[in-house]
Amino acid sequence: MIKLFSNGVYLINNKDIVEDCNEVNLILKNKIGDNYPSKEEAKKNTIAYNILKEHNTSENMEKLKIKFDKLASHDITFVGIIQTARASGLEKFPVPYALTNCHNSLCAVGGTINEDDHMFGLSCAKKYGGIYVPPHQAVIHQFAREMLAGCGKMILGSDSHTRYGALGTMAIGEGGPEIVKQLLCKTYDINRPEVVGVYLTGSPQKGVGPQDIALAIIGAVFANGYVNNKVMEFVGDGVDNLSADFRIGIDVMTTETTCLSSIWKTDNKIKEFYDIHGRVDEYKELNPGSVAYYDGMIYVDLAKVKPMIAMPFHPSNVYSIEELNSNLNDILVDVEKKAGISLDNKVKFTLRDKIHNGKLYVEQGVIAGCAGGGFENICDAADILRGTSIGSDEFSLSVYPASQPVFMELVKNGRIADIMATGATVRTAFCGPCFGAGDVPANNGLSIRHSTRNFPNREGSKITNGQIASVALMDARSIAATAANKGYLIAATDIDVNFTKPKYYFDKSIYENRVYDGVGKADPSVEIKFGPNIVDWPKMSALTDNLLLKVVSVIHDPVTTTDELIPSGETSSYRSNPLGLAEFTLSRKDPAYVGRAKEIQKAEKARISNESPIDAVNELDPIFTSIKEVFTDVNNKNTGIGSTIYAVKPGDGSAREQAASCQKVLGGWANIAKEYATKRYRSNLINWGMLPFVLEEELCFDNGDYLFVPNIIESIKEKKTSIKAYVVNKSMKEFELKLGELTDDEREIILKGCLINYYKA
Structure with a gap:
């Protein structure tokens, strides 16, 4: 079904794959002749390289x-x-x-x-x-x-x-x-990212949708980091067999692989997409060169992918629906064990109570958002649902078209009526079901969703309040089949259906009548409207010569998502109020974090006000005594005081900057991690003036310990990648922190204290 190549590969004429090996030059010579390009030249023949080159303003393609x-x-x-x-x-x-x-x-x-x-x-x-x-x-x-x-x-x-x-x-x-x-x-x-080819071949089975292909790929590459911070480039004969909507459905889910970006070869189906939307001038054919080199290759036989399901609590926790139904109890036991790690065993979680007469019963289905709410997904779901009933028991189904133009066409062609006649509800375009602000199941409920994520709390439950529900990701077609089966899990390939595939017509008047387009029409005289919850960012201090950091949270989970760092859902209402939102930081992972961070922040506020930090936080007295025995020049002016957290691999998931800024607002100076799950989370830390430390050795401090980092400004200015630090509580035990590569601008942002300060300067 899916093969990952161990080495880089050459792709010849968008067809033949030659894996990099000792004999590769001989193989290329036999296939192409003497004029085959070098590896470095072949790397320049990817679609990604050429788009990056066109948008790069530096003269160095290695430093974009x-x-x-x-x-x-x-x-x-x-x-x-x-x-x-x-x-x-x-x-x-x-x-x-x-x-x-x-x-x-x-x-x-x-x-x-x-x-x-x-x-x-x-x-x-x-x-x-x-x-x-x-x-x-x-x-x-x-x-x-x-x-x-x-x-x-x-x-x-x-x-x-x-x-x-x-x-x-x-x-x-x-x-x-x-x-x-x-x-x-x-x-x-950014450094020029590596490019990994995704070679699609064949055609999907009837009933298999884009989410099935996407989940299969995610399951194959997430845990091993195969595409982490790289660009995925989709090529191969299988691309030609997929509609534009189908490709879009796969593409949007590439985020869950932790790749940096994605690009596909284009053809007449994409030209037709732009033509339908009145923007055919935006189309041009994109293909890799005749010989292109990829830093890895994912080979996907579309015909062998079956309907898939990503069980709680991650899109990579993937099984085929057939496999799940055949080994239901054993797999659910395994899912519960994994869930215990994600939930810190704070609440009782089981899915085995969903087994009714040997079948898995789910309480809810949702087809929504940027992944599920597309025209073809909903049309195919309507074909499956037509003439059926979702029943009057616990199971419910809601459908959210991704835009008003999509909604309008589904109304015109009758698919909305077909869906509503089953007892399902249809809603307007809204992302809530994807991040926990809509369609929250009952406590202990299981929801199957064609959306993007199924992290804990993404369905709206609150573990700290003893509430727990969960989401399994599926394709719209199998969700519709399950709905027609009254909530009992079934794959779309197991039912008989005629997919009608109606043509899509885009009505641009909907946007013309309602969307404000002010591009090129800036009016400085307009006054910005501020509500009472829209608050300016608090003042943030520049970095000091030395740092004293109190560890206020230690997270041992293999991966920590941005949802766990700052919860989604109802907290999003406070996103315009930095201080208000900060009160929710780590609230569903470590509820004591905010109190600990604010307590040590009292010392920094006192220091900035030229008052005694020790008077503000009494426990600092012996800490400073220990530090001054070794570093005699430490004083209130040259030593900032704040907090830090440790997490094994933080930052998977959402791009939201608040995962970092909320820590900064509460006095955070740094994160310490074994590694960072995504480039974007590390960038968020840097842009908010926080040090993205990496601890390669074994964890040598505990929650509540104080860490002293001397001469940090000097280390940053001298571009040191290795930083000496000390666990103060343990007789000034020395350990090493890594800082990793930083651009000159990133160093200056950290020195100034945040991006706002950097630009003011």
């Missing part, structure tokens, strides 16, 4: 400085981004910037504050010259596909699922500060 064509943010992130940019000197949006409102669309939590954010966004679009997409019109990525994407273009978004590679657009999801840099006409600085 990228300027993007367009930007996109949603209402959980755009307020903080614009507030940061305003504080840093923003005058107008230099490129098209779309502000969509698809996350905080519901106004039931916190009074007016969600709609206040929306009005802030509209006023900023008018003042700075942007695009404003009102609530319920489109989820961010569907709008970008329909209105922003273009072959050979690059888009930067502040949502991790910013992926438009199927449409020939290299898109990257990053934390808000990277959007700020683009708004201030700065660059996205």
Whole structure:
């Protein structure tokens, strides 16, 4: 089904794969002749390389400085981004910037504050010259596909699922500060990423959908980091056999592999997509060169992929539905063991009570968002559901078309009526089911969803309140089959259905009538509308010569998601209030974190006010006594005091900058990790002036210990990658921290204390 090559490969004429080996030159000579390119030249023949080259403003293709064509943010992130940019000197949006409102669309939590954010966004679009997409019109990525994407273009978004590679657009999801840099006409600085080919061959079985292919790939590459921070480039004869919608459905899920970005070869089906959307001029054919070198290769036989299911609590926890149903009890036992690690065994979690007469019963189905809410997914689901009933028991089904144009066409062609007649409900475009703000199941409920993630709490439960529900990811077709089966799990390949495949017609008048397009029409006279929950960032201090860090949380999980660092769901209503949101930091993973961080922050606040840190936090007296026995020049002026957390591998999941900024607001100076799950989380730390330390040796400190890092400014300025530190509680025990590669700008940002300070300077 899926093969991972151990070495790099040459792809010849988009067809023949030659693995890099000792005899590779002889093989290439036999296939091509004497004029075969070198490995370095063949690397330049990937689609990804050429798009990056066109957007690189440096003269060095190893050290990229990228300027993007367009930007996109949603209402959980755009307020903080614009507030940061305003504080840093923003005058107008230099490129098209779309502000969509698809996350905080519901106004039931916190009074007016969600709609206040929306009005802030509209006023900023008018003042700075942007695009404003009102609530319920489109989820961010569907709008970008329909209105922003273009072959050979690059888009930067502040949502991790910013992926438009199927449409020939290299898109990257990053934390808000990277959007700020683009708004201030700065660059996205990164080492040239490796490119991994994804060779698709054959055609999917009837009933197999894009989510099935995506989950199979995620299951094969996540744990081993095969594509971590690399670009996935989709090639092969199998691409030709997939519709544009099908490709999009696979592409959006590449985020869950932890890759940096994705790109696909393009053809007439993609040209037709642009033509349907009135933007055929955005199309051009993209293909790798006749001999292209990839740093790895994922070979996927589409015909052998079966309907898949990602069990709680990660998209990589993948089984075929057939395998699950055949070994139900054994697999559920294994799922429960893995879940115990994710949940720290804080609540009782079982799925074996879902076994009814040897079958798995689920309480809910959801087809939604940037992954599930596409036209073809819903049409195929309607074909399966037509003439059936979802029943009147616990099982429910809700469907969210990804945009109003998609919704409109489904109304016109009758598919909405077919779905509603079964007892299912149809909603407007909203991302809530993907991050825990919509369709929350009952306690102990199991929801099957064609959405992007199934981390703990992504369905809205609260472990700290004793509530637990869970999500399994599936394709819309098998969700529909299960719905027609009254909630008993079944694969779409196990039913008889005629897929009608109606043609899609895009009605652009929907956006023309409602979306504000101010690109190129910035009006400085417009006053920004601020709601009472929209608060400026607090003042942040520059780095000091030395650091005293109290460890306020130690997380031993193999991976820590951004959802665990700052929960999604109802907390998103406070995303425009840095201090208010910070109160939720680690609340579902380590509820004592906030109190510990704020307690040690009292010492730093006292220090900044020229008061005694020891008077503010008495336990510091013996700590400073121990430090001064070795470092006699330590004083209140040259030694900052704050907090740090340790996590094995933090940062998987969302791009949201608040996973880092909330720690900073509470006095965090650093993270310490064995490694960072994603480039974007590490960048978020840096942009908020936090040190992204790596501890390669065994953990040598405990929660509550104090760590002293001397001469940190000197180390950063001298570009040292190895830093001496000390566990103060343990007789000044020395250990080593790694800092990793930093650009000159990143070093300066850390020295200044955060990106805002950097631009002010």
